[in-house]
Every structure is written in structure tokens, then in C-alpha cells.
Amino acid sequence: MTALGLAVLDLAGTTVTDAGxxxxxxxxxxxxxxxxxxxxxxxxxxxxxxxxxxxxxxxxxxxxxxxxxxxxxxxxxxxxxxxxxxxxAGRCAPLPGAREAIEELRAQGCAVVLNTGFSPRTRDDLLASLGWTGLADAVLSPADAGRGRPYPDMVLTALLRTGAPSVEAVAVVGDTPYDMRAGRAAGAGLVAGVLTGGQQAEDLRAAGADRVLGSVAELPALVRESARVPRPATVS
Missing domain, CATH: 1.10.150 (DNA polymerase; domain 1)
Structure with a gap:
């Protein structure tokens, strides 16, 4: 696995719980x-x-x-x-360990971009209510990128915004099959599903997940692991 330098994380169901x-x-x-x-x-x-x-x-x-x-x-x-x-009215809250995971990823040198199917207005209202404005390197909605999921546009825009070296260095994490399909369409090095949004693990894997995590709190360990995996020797 290529060392991961960018995590593209979904909002509702992945980093935030919104109680339906x-x-x-x-x-x-x-x-x-x-x-x-x-x-x-x-x-x-x-x-x-x-x-x-x-x-x-x-x-x-x-x-x-x-x-x-x-x-x-x-x-x-x-x-x-x-x-x-x-x-x-207070019906949204961070999922346990989500803010800490974002902060840990960035401390490790891994950029974080939050992405969502919400409009910029709804997205920004949500982030402000959580005190998350400025928490990530960037935040994206379909209006910022061209098309929404399952198209790869938001993932590729995140790569361009952050200067990640390649799509292989990108981790896409979400709680729905649409997140998985977007990650696969973008060619992301890691496509990971999380179980905090109510989807079944088999549905996430069928949509293209490489890994299924209990929550986004497990992601920093995968990023650390990717940095330790030796790169294949090149043949001259």
C-alpha cells in the first residue's frame, strides 16, 4: 500500500451522527x-x-x-x-472519536478533506453548529466539484486542493455504498466503509470497500500502517 497522505471523509453517518x-x-x-x-x-x-x-x-x-x-x-x-x-435544535453531534481522528491524521501529516452530498449552505451550518469550522484542510460539496457521488469529482477535487501526490495516496472513507463507488471511481489507494451509518458490511464491500471499520476512529492506525509498508523495489 502507498503511504496515505490524504483522507477524504464523509460527514453524516461517518464523522457526524444526525439522528435521522x-x-x-x-x-x-x-x-x-x-x-x-x-x-x-x-x-x-x-x-x-x-x-x-x-x-x-x-x-x-x-x-x-x-x-x-x-x-x-x-x-x-x-x-x-x-x-x-x-x-x-441540537440534533447533530460528532461521532465518538471523530474529531480526535481528524486531529490525529493531520498531526501525522495526512491532510483531511470533509465531503458531503449537502449543499455548501447546509454543510457550513452543520460544521458551525459542531464547532468544526476550520477543523479540516478543506470541505467540499457537489457544487464545489462538478458532480456528487457516486462520481469521483469530489475525491479528485480534494486531491487537487491539497496537493496529494497521487490517487494511490488517497483514503476515501464513508458509510454508504455511494461513498465506496466514488472512491473506486477515483482510483483511491484505500476505500474504507464504516458501520456507524447503519449499512451492512457486506453491502459496503459489494460497493467496493477494501476495508470495513467499526468507525472512523480506526483510520489513523491504518494511515500509520501504510507509512510503514515498504515500497516495492524498482527495476532499472
Missing amino acids: IVEDAFTHAVVREGVEEGGARHDRMMRYVRDTMGESKITVFRHLFDGDEETARRANSAFEEGYAQMVA
Whole structure:
């Protein structure tokens, strides 16, 4: 394994626990658009939301409303409003050991970029509520990179922002299959799933995880281990 010099970490479910407010904020948004909570259409929508957890939220709304861009954007704004209210009510918290892991990685010389399917506004509100503004080397949303997961854009943008030497030196860590697919698409040297978001280990491995960790708190040990692995001898 190449020595890891950049960790690209997901937010909700990986470094932060949000007590189900993503689904609650989606419900807030679709009800605003006339979808009956608890009805058959709402249930179908929530199944899709769960299946695509980790994807850009505006992309999810475009699917939910059959490509109607105006409705999707209006619903996305309502999502952001609802999520912000729930964050302000104290429903988000760092996962145990997450802040310490980020600080330890950076102390080891490994850059850290936080990435998410949230818009920059929602992401920044969340980080401010946790006191995490400035904790990482950079924070990215799909709007900062081009496309969201499962595309590799945010991972590759993180590499360019931090000056990591190669994709093989990048670790991508997340709690959803979409995180794993993005890491694989980017060619990351390590793609690791975590079990703190509710996904099963076999689903993360099927989506491309090299390793499945109990939590992000285990990542600094893997980075230290990568630095100790001898590089293959070159043949002249």
C-alpha cells in the first residue's frame, strides 16, 4: 500500500451522527410540495432517499419530482431550511472519536478533506453548529466539484486542493455504498466503509470497500500502517 497522505471523509453517518434528520428534512420538503406524509407516494420517495443516501440532495429531488427542475429546487431549499432548524435544535453531534481522528491524521501529516452530498449552505451550518469550522484542510460539496457521488469529482477535487501526490495516496472513507463507488471511481489507494451509518458490511464491500471499520476512529492506525509498508523495489 502507498503511504496515505490524504483522507477524504464523509460527514453524516461517518464523522457526524444526525439522528435521522436527513430523512426528516426530506419529509419536510416533500410535504411542502403536497406529498402526504405516510402515504404510498411518500413511502416510495423515502425508500429512494434511503437507497441513494450519500448522493447530492438536489439530484435526489430531481428524481423524486420526475425531472421538474423548478419543483426540485424549491424542495431542495425547503430541505435546507428544515435541516438547519433541526441542526439548531441540537440534533447533530460528532461521532465518538471523530474529531480526535481528524486531529490525529493531520498531526501525522495526512491532510483531511470533509465531503458531503449537502449543499455548501447546509454543510457550513452543520460544521458551525459542531464547532468544526476550520477543523479540516478543506470541505467540499457537489457544487464545489462538478458532480456528487457516486462520481469521483469530489475525491479528485480534494486531491487537487491539497496537493496529494497521487490517487494511490488517497483514503476515501464513508458509510454508504455511494461513498465506496466514488472512491473506486477515483482510483483511491484505500476505500474504507464504516458501520456507524447503519449499512451492512457486506453491502459496503459489494460497493467496493477494501476495508470495513467499526468507525472512523480506526483510520489513523491504518494511515500509520501504510507509512510503514515498504515500497516495492524498482527495476532499472
